[in-house]
Amino acid sequence: MPPNPGRRDVLVGGIASAIGLGLLDGCATVPTAPAAAAPSDLVDLSLEVNGQRRALRIDPRTTLLDLLRENLGLTGAKKGCDMGQCGACTVLVDGQRIDSCLALALQVEGRKVTTIEGLARGEELHPMQAAFIEEDAFQCGYCTPGQILSAVALLAEGVADSDGAIREGMSGNICRCGAYPNICAAVRRLRGRG
């Protein structure tokens, strides 16, 4: 476990985050093409997604988020900002929550990834999924998979010992519909259930 598990792991910015740095607009002011721009040959990647071993050949620039959404069709992981600022892309890697837009797919070689599609047991919802429905902890639903995975990890981190700690621990996941009080209620419902 890392020393500060309450904080989101920030890995390496994917290529798309270059756009956030303003490289896309007004390219006249950008004298050279950014590094990592050269197209590369495909590379092999093997990882476990939702309990299934997957072997793929991918563009090495592919982020974990784009791998899940575009290559594997697991669109439950959402793209909200592509810069690690909104949490919509949160997935679990070896049980720990990360922003999948900030991880290159190659960085999770050999590791276990859990997405929202892998959380329920068949037809039976994970208790956190059920709690989100019961507490009406979402509206449009776009941030919801990230919120739920973040909440599951937060409880595993064992630091959600007060309402303030839940709020702080869930603050890496923005909900623009404003369902925060209900999100906290859903997390509170499961806290202490082990």
Place this chain on the structure above:
Amino acid sequence: MKNIGDPLPRVDGPAKVTGAARYAYEWQVPGMAYAVLVTSNTARGRVLEVDASAATREPGVLAVLTPQNAMRLPGPTQGEPPDRVVQALQDDRVYFSNQPVAVAVADTFERAVHAALMVRIRSEPARHTVRLEDELANAVPHDLIAGGRSIPADEARGDVARGLREADARVEQTYETPPETHNPMEPHATVAVWEAPDRLTVYDSTQWVFAVQRKLARAFAMPKENVHVIAKFVGGAFGSKGSPWSHVLLTAMAAKQVGRPVKLALMRPHMFGMVGGRPHTRQKLALGARKDGRLTALSHQSASATSRFDVFVEGCALQARHLYACPNIESKHRIVRLDIGTPTFMRAPGEASGSFALESALDELAVALDLDPLELRLKNHAEKDPIEDRPFSSKSLRACYAEGARRFGWEKRSARPRAQTREGMLVGMGMATAAYPGNFAPAQALARMNADGTALVQSGMLEVGNGAYTVMRQVAADALGLPVEKVRFDLGDSTMPEAPITAGSISTASVGSAVLLVCRALRQRLEQMGASGAASYAEVVQRAGGAPIEERSKAAPGEERKRYTMLGHGAQFAEVLVDPELGMVRVARLVGAFACGRVLNARLARSQLMGGMVWGIGMALHEHSVYDEKLGRIISRDLADYHVASNADVQSIEPILVEEEDTVVDPAGVKGMGEIGTCGAAAAIANAVFNATGRRIRSLPITPDNLL
């Protein structure tokens, strides 16, 4: 059986919590290509050259659309307002920073991004202005569009100058709200699939499939039936997806030019400018009152920013026309043209920004008169619409004040600022009135009874977090006398009966009414065919041959809209804690009591109001699209720099539903609740900040530097 009002959990909940709900960008079509926008950093001028030669040599790159090589659209790119003027590479003009100037298309997302990064733009900049102050002298009156209808820029009654002369106390102040950006969590996205040279299927993140259909059909000069628009789930919108913007046309153009299906999502930074936002406003308030608190004059004059090439008017001064009893009222709207992207409707457009000014000014008047702010509002409670001189279809504002004040504990407030502290923090309490129109626009729906006794109901509205799938099913089940499990409601498809825009708190009231009417019609038809109760529907359909029995209906507002003023009302109460050393403001509690006609689902209604109130916190304390005046662009253009309320910013939010029956507003008796939660919330917080600190902040957001 009674389904309406039942706090049923969202029927689309399982889809949303498992990742099964499919948003626009997530539709898969074989052969899909990826498009990425390139935008200008010039705020005004011309594109001299787009050099895409290096980009197009890269593997997998299919095309780079530029003003030079993009297809010429055979039809106009704009329809009737509020359809927006868009920039679809049809000329070389640059009107604002972050305007699309090229589109890179490749066979994978990574390659499209790479290509976009390699495009070089050479442009000729012209002098630009993005500062409201610089152009205020050129402000001009302009009529508004609100709730789907045109409203005059100015309205007045009586003589405000005389009312101010006769007043014992006056408040004359200027208030300011900053430009804001909607930032729904789902970026705008479009998937365009040409099924044939003149047949287009589009998956779009939109609040109005019919507007997307019309814009595409017009631009590509096709019958509208040839454009099929689908949107089953929309990841938040708040007004920013109400008009189809440039990227919708560009995606369809790209798909046509490369001969493959193309999908495009805006990058988060692209969302600052080209898809609207709440405009910067400057509002002048003049209030006069007698010693006892009765208003003698109310003047609200608003100037709001718009673009050089299109018009949006923020209706800040509309509430002044209907909210308080006063013999002398004037309400004026001006627009100021700047070199910015066109602003647009943003959650409670006008009401949110206008109520900050009006309700702050009333708080100042209460201080001047040494009256309790709630008492001042009760003194001026309007029994009828003061400008139109006509009754309200229903009004439960007194009950909202009473219930809100009781639950909040308003009587514990000290009138004197800086009088209360808690654990070293200054405590302040403030309140404000909330109001939002009970809008209603023509809506159509169909209802079909199947041979197995289940019903299908359809209307082309959208699910944007409003709970449409759930509440429409409840309305239909009630009207048909069926349990909700036997009814399916479907939406988000341009082949369905036409619904109004899912915005402006219009949609639940309007489509709810259409669904109610069509289900009543279907029930009547089935009863005429011999049905006696819901249990016999299946048998009746089978006896008639087994083919589904279908009815179509339309709900539309009538003459009653001329005889009554229709508003939802509410009362907002805020408690803030202010750090006296650091100037940090925390909203400890926000209590809002709202009366909006019939509540279709209490659980979802509370959520919607809660979300609106959270937006009030963002508006009061966080949100600001900051322009760099020299560069002419928004520099706070991601979610690290553009602050919205996060979980840690939101403590206790208590929305209260106040019972109200309205038999006039629309057949469903519903006044929409999507926006009223935001109305008055920022003012209540700002008034609480004054109560805590003695500092009156007249310009949002209230950041710590204002309080040091």
